[in-house]
Amino acid sequence: MGRQMKKIEDKQQRNIAFAKRKNGLLKKAYELYALCDVHVALIFFSPSGKLFVFNAKGSVEEIIHKYVSLPTYMRQRFKDETIVKALVDQMLQDSMRTNSRESRGDAVRYQIQPKAIEDEIEKYKAELAEVDRKLDCYLKSPNKWDSLAELQSRMEKIGTAKVKVQSRKRELLSQNQSANASLENSSVE
Known part of the structure; x- marks a missing residue:
């Protein structure tokens, strides 16, 4: 029926597939946040071990803490929930001590600030409207000049x-x- 999913053996091809799928996943995560106004957190490692983090509408720590704080019947259980709770508490403490947007060693944290992106989009829309207005004065027929x-x-x-x-x-x-x-x-x- 569908294509069988299996590990890509060639390391170069695996890295290429990772890069393409990573970008697609980050785009989908952002769209989910933007369209549905939901909390989104992604944490994953590249084949070389590089850390990638995406979060929208709250930090990763806050989103995981919110999940862990839910009653058991409302979420799937982890194999060892006490370890997860301890890790979340540790993450919260670490994020209070350091800026969660900085690079840490070899690990790269991808932080997308949706508000900044939306502001930039608005800025470019305004610039485009100004260019359209300036261009319109040259494209208008003399019969449409008003004064x-x-x-x-x-x-x-x-x-x-x-x-x-x-x-x-x-x-x-x-x-x-x-x-x-x-x-x-x-x-x-």
Whole structure:
């Protein structure tokens, strides 16, 4: 029926597959947070042992602590829950002592701040709207120009452009005449 899932034996191919799937997983986790406004935490290690962490709407420690704090009947049980609770408590203490967004040795923590991403998207949308507005003034038909002031402004811009075009035309003609004179001189000799 479907493709059988098995470990990729070639180390290079395994690393390539990891990189592609990691990015896809992080994208899906962010979309889940953004669309559904849910707490999301991912912790995984690359084939080389590098740590990757994603969290949205709370730190990883807070999300795991929230899970561990649920009544037993509301969640799946870990094999050794006392160890998990101890690890979560240790993580919470560590995160209070150090900034959870810093790199730790060889381990890389990928932190995605959804608010920062949303702010950046809004900034680019504003820039795009400004470019569209500026471009619109050149694409509008003269019949759609609304005021005398706008018509006057357009005429001035067209006049300036016309002067630049005429100047460039004179330069090109001068260069062309110089080239022709140089060709005539070389053919006479």
